[in-house]
Amino acid sequence: MKSKITLIVTFVFCHISFAQEKDSIVANKLAEVVVTGQLGPQSIKKSVFNVRVISKEDIKQLAANNLSDVLNQYLNITVQNSGSDGRSTVSMFGLDAQYFKILVDNIPLVSDTGMGTNVDLTQVNLDDVERIEIIEGSMGVTHGANAVSGILNIITKKAATKKWEISATVQEETVGDEYALFDKGRHIQALKIAHNFNENWYGNVGANHNNFAGFFDDKKGKDYSVNDGLRGYSWLPKEQFVGNGLLGYKKNNFNIFYKFDYYGEEVNYYNPILNPQDNYPFPETYYAKDKRYFTNRFYHHLNSNGKLFSKLNYNVSLSHQKQERDLEKFNYQLETQEEFDNTRATYQSKEVLYSTGTLSNFFNTKKVDFQLGYEITNEKGFYDAIAGLFFDNLQQLKNVEKELDNYDIFTVAEINLSDKFSVRPGIRYSFQSAFDNQYASSLGLRYIFKKGLETRASIGTSFRTPNFDELYTYFVDSNHNMQGNPELVPENSTSYELSFKRDCLLNSGGQIANNIALTFLDVDDRIDMVLTQTTPTLNYKYVNINKYKMWNVSTTEQYTYKNWNVKVGAALVGISQKLDLAALNITSDDKFLYSLQLNSSISYNIPKWNTLFALYYKYNGQQQQFVAGTDENGDAKFFLNEVKPYSWMDTSVRKTFFKNQLEVTAGARNLFDIQSVQLIQNGGTGGAHTSGGSDLLLGYGRSYFLKLTYNLNFN
Template sequence: MKYRITLFTAFLFCQVSFAQEKDTTAVNKLSEVVVTGQLGPQSIKKSVFNVRVISKEDIKQLAANNLSDVLNQYLNITIQNSGSDGRSTVSMFGLDSQYFKILVDNIPLVSDTGMGTNVDLTQVNLDDVERIEIIEGSMGVTHGANAVSGVLNIITKKTGAKDWEISATIQEETVGDEYALFDKGRHIQSLKVAHKFNENWFVNVGANHNNFAGFYDGRQGKDYNVNDGLRGYSWLPKQQFVGNALVGYQKDNFRIFYKFDYYGENVDYYNPILNPQDNYPFPETYYAKDKRFITNRFYQHLNSNGKLFSKLNYNVSVSYQKQQRDLEKFNYQLETQKEFDETRETFQSNKVFYSTGTLSNFFDDKKVDFQLGYELNDELGNASATSGTFFNEDKQLKDIEKRLKNYDFFTVAEINLSDKFSVRPGLRYSFQSVFDNQYASSLGLRYIFKKGLETRASIGKSYRTPNFNELYTYFVDTNHNIQGNSELVPENSTSYELSFKRSCYFDSGAQIANNLAVTYLDVNDRIDMVLTQVVPTMNYKYININKYKMWNISTTEQYKYKNWDSKIGVAVVGISQKLDLAALNVTSDDKFLYSLQLNSSVSYAIPKWNTLFALYYKYNGKQQQFVAGTDENGNAKFYLNEINPYSWMDASARKSFFKNKFEVTVGARNLFDIQSVQQIQNGGTGGVHSSGSSDLLLGYGRSYYLKLTYNLNFN
């Protein structure tokens, strides 16, 4: 209850302070233009959805190279890191990355096992990004399957202000307290060149290299030749290569662009166990059985938008994407420092042909707009037998290839009953090749009260389709029997959101903005891995069995005055899960478990020095969840596990020289030096579902960076 009072009091601040204004008819600033979930580009104030925007300036101030660098500070989002494979994924409202969709220019981004979901955030480069738009809650009507907890849309650069825009960047960063010019730390180089031939043609090309040399954390690296278990790294070394190009043309009401992205990544695993090798008559030498994960992603996007018959607005995109992860196994000779006996094969791959299009502006009356749309998705997934976790229809462990298709049609109407009141109903129907046909629906309302108070309400129904692992996993040995389930059905969800937004402008130049939102989400037929058999072996299988409920209340306050800009946000999340062990007739408590998040930022500009200082802080409160274990008699039982609270703080200073041609950014990430946080199991012993008493990996400690950028812009 005290959290609710605090949030409500904070939201009222703008309402009370509004009475202090000298001129209540102050002219509003031009609103940001957003495109995610809209019928067309429009101001954020007119959007029926509550859209959050991460600006290009925010990205620059954080010296962010990938999505993980940015989202760490976002309210309601938790980043889940893995030092063993270098992946970082997103969790929103307690739901993992399968429920959250990541788009690039409204096109879902391919991953190893999905389309727009389960995306590794460290594999999303931000060099050519203009802004990031986030909408929380169900977006199934406009963005299809798996847009359950929200969508994130990355808007890339498609035009330029100058004829030539050239930018070169070097960034050096420590990894914890580790740094050396080549074999320790993080080393980033990038180059961007944009050219506007005339008012019609635009070209943009870029390249980026990110070398993460790994985190030693007491280990001794790849060339350590003592067999004491200290060889290797705590966080695996990772090399990333990014190349992108865009060609755009526009004239009158016609626009078209083609965008190509390439992403390459090598993640190296160095085995701590050394194997002796006979070297008679000299002392024996050692070699290690190492491996390397090699990822290649190709992204192509062709888009055309404009007018048909001088009236109808159309927007059509066609995309072909492929992501492939290969496994290279090799032996590494410690004395000669050479690799031998290399083998390489595809571990997992995903190829997707995707197209979406909309047609709108059917009526001359601006009070009513209507949109028709389609989505076509043809996804071909492949997993190698070397993964040891997939089977075919005959239950034989070998390469498996499966195709998932869907053909969707959706319609959205936007009805402006008055200048203040808008209604937006929507409906999508999806023809599925593997599952029963699905549908999504939504209804959004927007009303502007006196003095600019914006109110929005929405209800949406969406669905999540089972992923490749849930459908086809097969992992059986002496200790495990874990199987997928080809008869799984999509999960269904309903979300509700009510939000209030208000901006106040004062004659003194001060600005205050408030955003208060309340969200409720209900997920049925949730897929989970459950115990289905106890004797003679303990068997686990993916089943549609569990339920998930969540409610969230959050507020964000922003204050601007002269050179100061500050934000503070608070969120309370309550999560109720019903977990079921079918074979043992044991069910968890489904009471709501609560957690608190807080984030804030403050920046101060010194114009005469061309300098900006910024500080970012995020607090993640205690998190709780029920996990399965056994009591002292060996009987199955659910226990309440806790993740201790922790805080994250980043700081930076950015200064421009030579009329903004040269830019220097210095800063620090993770000022509190967090590496892990303790997970506490309140009784019982761990089972397959439980993590036991352990540490949850968060980061590699405090790190410092220096970023140098040279900009050359001219006509």
């Protein structure tokens, strides 16, 4: 606590009294280049947007294999896990993954229900990642539909410093306290080969295998033959295969690359319910009705950028992505451990043809830059009834096939009124095939004061289009009736942000950097599944009904001195949601509900030992939300649900040997041994939300890892 107070006092002193500052900005901050939302690659200092960067070094210190391993430690971001299907998704500012857009080299990544949204974080491999760039707030002008709460852009590696760069990795990790060489724990192997053929041609290929053997907890695994409900896993076993390659060419003012990625996944579900099998005259035997889920995703990206007519800057990308999910049903005989009656079918498919391009640098002056851009998206989606029930025009279907197209044009100007003051207006118009045409606009300002204080202000709008489930789901049983709604309209959002950033050098040789941001987000016509009828059955339907407001104040401070690097951050979020159920004549309270997040990290480097120690901590405060349910009389009512606070801590030690050829990283995740957090459901019986409490799944407890990487680089 004393060290934190000292750090804060030192920071305030740096900002209020400039006596200790040298007239210089930290050199490495000047050199940091970003591309997300920019007219072209440029220094982060010159960016009108407040860009947050997760470096390759940060990823290595966390021994992260996928996005889920990384994002747990960052402010305003919450990772939501599901042990039942192995998915992890991101929530930002209280809005789920449908509002947050994930891109790879500026190309939205296809998912089950979205294009760039609702992405499973565990399916995003980080082996060839150079850095990750995050911008918070509505980014509809530069990134189109669904960029409501923010965007995350993964920048992959496209160059090598040596003629040959070969990297091989083995990582072993416990799952909680469970580990065995093959059938328990997490086992990762990776290989990456990069080659500069000559000064113009570059290529790389890579492969990654990640075997998550599942988390037993109190379950007994797939071969447990007692019919007491303990068969199976608390977290399902999952095996992933990743393959990728890139070929690039550059000469003078012409650059082109082709990138290919393959992702394959197998998730196994073992039914806890056993069925007796007549085996007369022998003793009764059992079999279980099990399932396997398969995912195959293919990603192609062709990009060309450079100059036209020795003046205009162009950047054009063409991408084709296809993802298919298969379900295999089979019976598993417990005594013989054999499968029978296997059937496999594709239940979900999405194919996307996507292209985006920009043209800029129209004027022979650094005072004004102007960018014209386009975006074309063609989505073809398929859902079979084995994934759920769907309807179209009130007719129940065996499957649903739909095609969604949008054709967008946008323009952005960047006006440098002086070296210190920049203005950036922008507008986008989207021609939609399934909804009314949409538009987005933005205005950004950047001003640098005399003492190096960077000030940024922005206002931006965006829109979110309804997803497949919201439009077409139809599920009916004896107690529930849940319906999609083809008449849904896109949601619209507006965000406002004001930020202050400053880096300074102290006479002691230390460096201090601070970033303070204030954000307000307003979402209209928010889509939600609402209770529309309580008797004789509970009827739920997706409708444009909610009003959502959020304000956030966050700050991060970084202090660097000699071999020490310390970061401290805090974020306070207030969320107001108004749910108006006109059919039931009830309205929720729209007061702001508050949540606090804190994070910190500390690292210490010992150069003579080639060793780096790192510790990461994040506190997630209590979260509250109004939900609809029914009281003891069966009447509809709103109840205030609470998620109790919890903390997350990771640590690692990284050491290199043999002139940095061998890199060893050891550490632990989730040091506080968190598995779940209590969800308090305040009242409500007979409905979707019952009284009492339950557990919200967060993790599988404290785990330990050991990662070995061998790097062979030569000319």
